[in-house]
Amino acid sequence: MRITGFFSLNNWRYILRTLAKNKIRSVLTALGIIIGVWSVIVLISIGNGLKEYVNEQFKSLGSNLIYVLPIADIQGGGFRQGAPMSVTEFEESDVRDLKKTPNVKSVLPVVAKNVAVSFQTKIESSEIAGSTEEIQGVMNVKISAGRFFNSAESNRGKKVVVLGGKIAEKLFGEQTAVDKKVKIDNQIFTVVGVAEKKGSGAGFGSDIDTHIYMPYKAVWKLLDKKLINSILLEAPDKESIAAVKSGAEKILAKKYKEDEFSVIESSELLGIIESVLGVFTVALTGIAAISLIVGGVGIMNVMFVSVKERTREIGLRKAVGAADSDILSQFLAESVILAVTGGIIGFLLALLTTLIIDRFFPAAVTIWSIFLSLSVSSLVGIIFGIAPARSASKLSPVEALRYE
Amino acid sequence: MIQLQNITKLYKMGETTVTALDDVSLTINDGEFVAIVGPSGSGKSTLLHILSTLDRPTSGKIFWDDKDLTKLSDKKLAAFRNKKIGFVFQQFHLLAKTTVLENILLPTMYNNESNDECEKRAKEIAEDLGLTDRLFHTPAQLSGGQQQRVAIARALINNPDVIIADEPTGNLDSKSGEQILTILKDLNKKKKITLVIVTHDLDIAKRAARTVVVKDGKIVKN
Numbered sequence: 001m002r003i004t005g006f007f008s009l010n011n012w013r014y015i016l017r018t019l020a021k022n023k024i025r026s027v028l029t030a031l032g033i034i035i036g037v038w039s040v041i042v043l044i045s046i047g048n049g050l051k052e053y054v055n056e057q058f059k060s061l062g063s064n065l066i067y068v069l070p071i072a073d074i075q076g077g078g079f080r081q082g083a084p085m086s087v088t089e090f091e092e093s094d095v096r097d098l099k100k101t102p103n104v105k106s107v108l109p110v111v112a113k114n115v116a117v118s119f120q121t122k123i124e125s126s127e128i129a130g131s132t133e134e135i136q137g138v139m140n141v142k143i144s145a146g147r148f149f150n151s152a153e154s155n156r157g158k159k160v161v162v163l164g165g166k167i168a169e170k171l172f173g174e175q176t177a178v179d180k181k182v183k184i185d186n187q188i189f190t191v192v193g194v195a196e197k198k199g200s201g202a203g204f205g206s207d208i209d210t211h212i213y214m215p216y217k218a219v220w221k222l223l224d225k226k227l228i229n230s231i232l233l234e235a236p237d238k239e240s241i242a243a244v245k246s247g248a249e250k251i252l253a254k255k256y257k258e259d260e261f262s263v264i265e266s267s268e269l270l271g272i273i274e275s276v277l278g279v280f281t282v283a284l285t286g287i288a289a290i291s292l293i294v295g296g297v298g299i300m301n302v303m304f305v306s307v308k309e310r311t312r313e314i315g316l317r318k319a320v321g322a323a324d325s326d327i328l329s330q331f332l333a334e335s336v337i338l339a340v341t342g343g344i345i346g347f348l349l350a351l352l353t354t355l356i357i358d359r360f361f362p363a364a365v366t367i368w369s370i371f372l373s374l375s376v377s378s379l380v381g382i383i384f385g386i387a388p389a390r391s392a393s394k395l396s397p398v399e400a401l402r403y404e
Numbered sequence: 405m406i407q408l409q410n411i412t413k414l415y416k417m418g419e420t421t422v423t424a425l426d427d428v429s430l431t432i433n434d435g436e437f438v439a440i441v442g443p444s445g446s447g448k449s450t451l452l453h454i455l456s457t458l459d460r461p462t463s464g465k466i467f468w469d470d471k472d473l474t475k476l477s478d479k480k481l482a483a484f485r486n487k488k489i490g491f492v493f494q495q496f497h498l499l500a501k502t503t504v505l506e507n508i509l510l511p512t513m514y515n516n517e518s519n520d521e522c523e524k525r526a527k528e529i530a531e532d533l534g535l536t537d538r539l540f541h542t543p544a545q546l547s548g549g550q551q552q553r554v555a556i557a558r559a560l561i562n563n564p565d566v567i568i569a570d571e572p573t574g575n576l577d578s579k580s581g582e583q584i585l586t587i588l589k590d591l592n593k594k595k596k597i598t599l600v601i602v603t604h605d606l607d608i609a610k611r612a613a614r615t616v617v618v619k620d621g622k623i624v625k626n
Contacts, residue, residue: 318482319485320485320511321486321511321514323478323479323482323514324479325479326482398458401497
């Protein structure tokens with residue numbers, strides 16, 4: 001017993017040959033799907049890559065950290081709608097007060113600034129992470145050359161820096177950076193150490209291997225202002241996090257209003273970042289998906305033309321025994337094959353693009369994106385192929401055979 | 405046996421109604437060779453289309469071996485045509501850029517036989533019709549006579565009871581036309597396949613066992 005109609009080998013052979021007959025037309029028709037699938041997969045891959053990147057960052061930092069930020073109303077997974085951004089800046093007294101938090105292991109002020117750092121003729125941009133010497137332990141900074149700055153240097157605000165591995169490489173190449181002088185915003189700093197590279201990085205949105213660590217009081221000399229951007233608390237263990245967080249909130253509430261600060265665990269912060277990334281990914285992917293609709297319209301257009309061109313063939317097939325459903329399935333199959341082929345090509349191009357992007361920016365194709373591209377392109381083929389296929393199936397055999 | 409009983413076919417053309425067939429009745433026996441003739445616009449093609457189930461009558465009944473075809477759905481009629489009727493058209497209606505063998509096999513796409521059996525039968529039919537060395541050619545590589553022979557082979561692939569030919573020699577020169585007619589007559593005579601030909605050519609009509617003359621939608625001579 002042979003499978004007939006839609007699934008017969010001859011049918012599929014004929015359909016593939018029909019599409020191959022007009023190669024240029026088939027490729028141009030599938031182009032919309034190719035571009036649509038490509039852009040959707042690339043954007044999802046970038047979103048996935050960023051999420052994985054952020055996840056790894058938080059893992060390397062450890063999960064016992066609590067962030068005190070001068071940002072209002074961070075709750076649960078994001079910013080409270082309508083809440084204004086606070087302009088609070090913390091003070092040294094806040095750091096002293098927070099050291100009284102019950103069970104807290106460490107309290108570190110953090111001062112950040114984007115700077116241009118230069119050595120001789122080379123200039124690079126970097127982000128300063130200014131804090132106390134304790135930041136080495138909290139951020140798990142390993143030293144590849146020299147040393148980290150010490151407590152005396154931290155207390156005095158000495159102009160010493162520990163360069164991230166990548167920034168040291170860019171400024172100094174093969175030569176040692178230790179004991180050399182670098183210029184940051186026209187001020188001279190001495191390099192005391194170089195941090196080991198962490199690979200993909202473990203920083204707050206930027207590559208940590210390009211960070212520069214220095215005493216926070218030295219950053220004040222650059223800023224000419226004594227401000228603290230955020231405060232980092234470390235709980236002794238996972239079980240104490242909630243208690244330390246609550247204690248810190250009580251202490252700060254004595255001085256600040258509720259909407260002037262937020263105290264969040266690293267898992268919460270991770271959730272916020274992932275949520276924001278997720279929203280961006282979905283929004284951009286949605287925009288990219290519009291090109292899939294355009295691609296589908298293109299397929300529908302070409303299939304209508306194909307039905308017109310093959311009217312007599314349809315009449316002949318009906319005369320020799322094709323039912324309406326046979327004709328419908330033939331044309332629908334052509335539409336689906338076009339769309340799925342576009343989906344496969346789009347996916348392969350997206351895979352290649354992601355591999356290239358990943359060299360510069362986190363991006364990762366997931367296994368389910370294969371199924372996404374195949375299923376979405378099949379769906380587009382079916383949705384936009386059904387109308388022309390139906391019009392073909394409804395043709396009268398007599399009129400179709402007479403068609404000029 | 406094919407029986408048409410009181411067949412009327414009306415076409416609505418805007419405000420006007422055209423009567424293509426007016427209360428026509430006709431019986432065709434198994435193994436007969438019938439020619440349907442008539443001037444242009446007489447309704448002979450409409451009669452053929454209804455006889456071959458390509459079109460439905462506005463009123464009346466069609467019986468094939470006592471089976472009322474007017475009650476069948478479009479899908480069942482398609483399956484019926486696939487098994488019982490072979491078509492030969494004036495314009496051949498072969499699929500371009502498809503080989504002769506594939507053209508012959510076209511009706512088998514809609515039945516349940518195995519590929520190997522169908523291909524074997526196709527080659528046998530092609531051999532009988534002198535097409536063996538053309539099996540992998542496309543229609544563009546064939547003469548008109550050869551193309552019509554491919555169409556005949558296609559019509560025979562499912563062992564039909566009836567061959568319906570609509571002006572089968574209309575697009576051929578006289579020599580090729582004669583060859584085609586001989587082939588069709590042989591099929592009728594040797595294989596006892598009922599043959600119904602529509603033609604405006606009275607010379608061809610004379611070769612048939614019976615001539616049905618259609619004029620103004622009515623059978624005026626049978």
